[in-house]
Amino acid sequence: MQRRLVIAILVACAVLPIAFQALGQRQVYWLFVISEFYVFAIVAISLDLLMGRSGQISLGQSGFVALGAYTAAILNQRFNVDLPLGMLAGAATAAVASLVLGFPATRLRGHYLGIVTLGFGIAIDQIALKWDALTGGDQGIHLHRPALFGVDAGTPVRMYYVALVALVVAVLLVRGLTQTRIGRAFAAIKDSEVAAAAMGVPVARTKVLAFIVSAFLAGAAGGIYAFLAGFVAPEDFGIESSLLFFAMVVIGGMGSIPGAIGGAVVVDAVKNAAATVSGLSLALLGGMIVLVVLFFPGGLKGLLRTRRIRRERRPAPKGVVRQDA
Amino acid sequence: MLEARGVTVRFGGLVAVNALDLDVPDRGIFALVGPNGAGKTTLINALSRVCPVAGGTVRLGDVDVLSLPPHAAVSAGIARSFQRAELFPSLTVLENLLVGLHSTMQTGLSGALMTPASRTEEQAARARAERVLRDLDLWEVRNAAPADMPYGHQKLLDVARALVSEPALLLLDEPFAGLTEAEAPRLLACIRAAGERCAVLMIEHHFELLEGIAQRMTVMDFGQKVSEGTPASMRTDPEVIRCYLGTGRHRTAAASAC
């Protein structure tokens, strides 16, 4: 049943450009918007892997997206590097940067991480603005028309498929990871570091690994975004966008890939619908986050899965009388 | 064969375990008893590398246990359960067991790519975990969330998760605490079977229960070994009666574990 739904959605996404032919040139805009959404969904999935799956908060995810985007853009501008290589280089750069953050992060108590990643996001922004010889400062970098193995990929339809395939691959990779050893270790350290260590999970190394994988994905998304938009500038990767990714994960329901994608849909919709009034989308998303945490801890994912029994029972609290004392 | 010599654990000024010697043979069930705050859980924590040790040596076969990082205790053959079942609520019952197999597996990030090697290993691990689940009659609930199970089953799963890696030394911290009469027999059978294959060191208060299964027991108080022997001989030991059966001083219940 659910399997069929997934395939149906996938087929619908794949044939969408054909349906959009009817829109004539309007499809240029719509395909761009949906492609952009696919890329954001990859970032949401990457953040969900880190926050929802391994329990580490990040408020600077767009810092990794920025690193990926700038790496791809700079390589493209200077050396004419095309899309696949630019994307991988972006992903690698973000992963390396995450090492710098990740090592101290493992030694920090949970909430420090939120603050340190927040600082990372701000710093990337400031450096991109300052180091204009490399990044073009606030005037950003224009990329050449994207190419895939020598074939022009610059049409809206082709970039649409690039983004769609990237999203599907990201979903499959993350799904594969969460269903095998390392993914289970991520969940284990989120639930109980002590028990995870007792089961043989190296806690610090696994946390750093989660950080690296998450940054790699976010960086790859950044690389694709640079080619999709044809332009990167520091303003696009500020705290505001980190908060949007954060909202996607929380509203969608942490620890679930469909949740992250659903969250991305909701956040994107709210952002666009509420754009006319200053502060409205921020207030709506903030309010939704509060409501979700208070009343629907499972987020969208939890709302849609009403059939399942609610997991309310918790293990007996500390200090409860033992059977024999 | 576990050999602990002069193991000492300190918390600030408090000496929780004081120069303790302990020998555990290769097979059988061995018990740690003593009043609350005697340092039993702390000893288990020290042996499983959860808490830092101030002095002493611990050898398991040829391995210097205290030199290992916490997560390496399992691959050295030491697995443990927890006083309050410390399960992973966001994983299913089966996945909880698979985490217990973490150190026996190699698959890294390649799991994301579903390489043939990682798939073969994953299938083997699942088969192994499923066998244990079937033995313990948890097969039906393998895809449930641990929190949805009755507490007795959670404790059982906690023990099974330690067992699944087939350790040389199994450390159990009050496995029967919180269990109902109806739930206990299954766990008892499971521990008994484990004792056939490896050494089980368990903390337990229930004297009659121990008489049935434990070969030897070590009595601890104030972080020290007070007495050692078979359960039968312990019944009459005056030291044990004084401090364990509670005809002595008053104690505060708030003494913390580790």
Place this chain on the structure above:
Amino acid sequence: MTQFLLQIALAGLAQGSLFALTALGLVMIYNASSVVNFAHGAMGMAATYVAYVLIARFEVPFALAFAAALVAAFVLGAVVQAVFLARLRNAPLLSQVVVTLGLFMLLEGLMGIAFGYNPRPMRESIAIAPVILGDLVLRPQDVLQLALLLILGVALAAFFAATKVGLGMRAITENTYAARLMGIPVGRLLAIAWGTGVALSAVAAVLAAPTTSVTPNMMDTIVVYGFVAAIVGGFGSMAGALVGGLILGVVVNLIDAFLAPELAMSIVFGLLLLVLYVRPDGLFGRAQVQKV
């Protein structure tokens, strides 16, 4: 040169006192409830609008408007604890932190809707001409900030040491469960801790307003430095937060004067990472024992 350094240090201490006030509030809330309040700056900002409206629309004297802002902040903090955080007492820490982030977005958004993003001017808190000693200028605003920080710091220390409420809060910090068993009104004390913490943020925000102007994001930079100050101070130590804030203020001003002001926050975070590499519990923090 010494004059210059002295003046920089003075400005740094004045700015640092704002960081310290924010950090004190953060630590106060953290100590009581183990939650890092990401809505801290936004809550102080919201209270500042109370003062702003009273002054700009109703021409209330500054001191009175300031007091009203503090009351509003206290109520806001207490209500947030009682309505939102109390429900999450048994939820994972991550959920509690996430809720404060949601509140941060909600408050900034609401103020944006209500007042727009145009910066609104705020009158100086005291209208006295600066005192000039040689080349050194002593700004009354700076002196007020430092003085308030020291007075509030001492008052809080005394409050914790001497009063029943303070003792109860320390008991909660040590062990909430035991405190509840011992009949300490945990809920009420947590509300007081949150109220007081947010009021401290409001003190910083109202004092900062003449410089930053009143906008929905007026506290963003200050609260981030407040976080850093609290971490440097060991997150848990009030004295650490106070000293950490003052040090940070001077450091930021030195960076502004001698390095690159446009990279100030990046440099500060780089330094913070270094500090955490060497001392994971901050400069003044104690290592914490993990409990099983």
Place this chain on the structure above:
Amino acid sequence: MMGLSKHKEEQMQHVLSRSLAVLALTVASVTTAGIASSQTATAPGATVEGDTIVFGQTAAQSGPQAPIGASKWGLEAFIASVNANGGVAGKKLRLISYDDGYQPAQTTALDKKLVYEDRVFAIVGSIGSPTTAAVYKALNEEHVPLLSMGSGSPIFYEPGLKYVFPSWPIYTTDGETMGNYVKKHFPGQAAAVIYQDDGFGKPILAGIKKSLGKVDLEIPYVPSQVDFSSAVIKLKSSGIKVVMLATIATSGAQILNQMDSLSYHPTRILTSSACGYGGIFGAIKSLEGTYCTAFLPPPGSSDPQWVEFANAMQKYGQGHPPDIYAAWGWLAGQVAYAGLEKIKGPITRDALVAQLETLRNFDTIAGKINYSPERHEGSCCQLLWQAKGGKWEIVPDSQFNGSAMK
């Protein structure tokens, strides 16, 4: 029983490989069918066919940069007054304005919407340097006119951008106007520049250096900075007597207030972007005597162009004050109108560009505008205002003629 789980596993693999296969097949078929390559770069709406000419605009209405979005209301007022007088070339004007929150990514998406979904005729009066920088190349390639953007950033003045028509004096002119005046009236005095470290502040700094030769102290900052104590202390203790501020409005206000509180009173010169807003005399206590570069008449001036604008704002401005931000929008409308009005025959984008390139000494609220096929630098000149008695007054002898065509 063993087989059951294996079966499930295999089924999962099967589903995954099947979905991938479906995806690959569709992608392949769609691409080979040639649909993908049928997209061309020409944008729709190159000729106005109906009875309405639609302009598109992006401007921040939310977020920290929202104040400059007031430009929208000036443009709306201009369009309303043109329509009230019968429109242009027999057609009415209409504006579609979107909020991009000052984020280039948003501008990229919204301009695609304006061009392909809303089929606007031209992009008029969009606000912001980084936001416009994100789209100007694509618009030029798609042959969509980009008129009178709210920016003096040098990138828009580069030759070869056939469809891009800036109307502000290039930012270096701001700097040269300041430097020139300082050279003439404060010769030999130690001078410093505080500049925003980006594509807005740096060209102004370059202009100052060009006209002044050198400056004694340069202090960069970023817009998020709120405390300028150390910058001001540094200026003061370095004995600087003239401070030029290449800042946006909020930072400029913060710096001037900081100077006042530290009893430091040098000669101050702001840039045009920092001093045109309505509340400036309330926001800055010691504004008296401060200079400001300008290419528009001071608010409240009796300049006929300003009076016309202020009257239109009163009538059509929907309650928004006639401040400098709104005047930016008004100016954009005037530039677009100037080109449209001269078109004889069908109204096409190329006709608009052709007419704009013949514009000579066209009167706008920003003075005379000139374009030629070679140069799209519409506006040449700046002068200074000075704050006197709670309002701005034009400083005589401060006019600077920039590099524009003579």
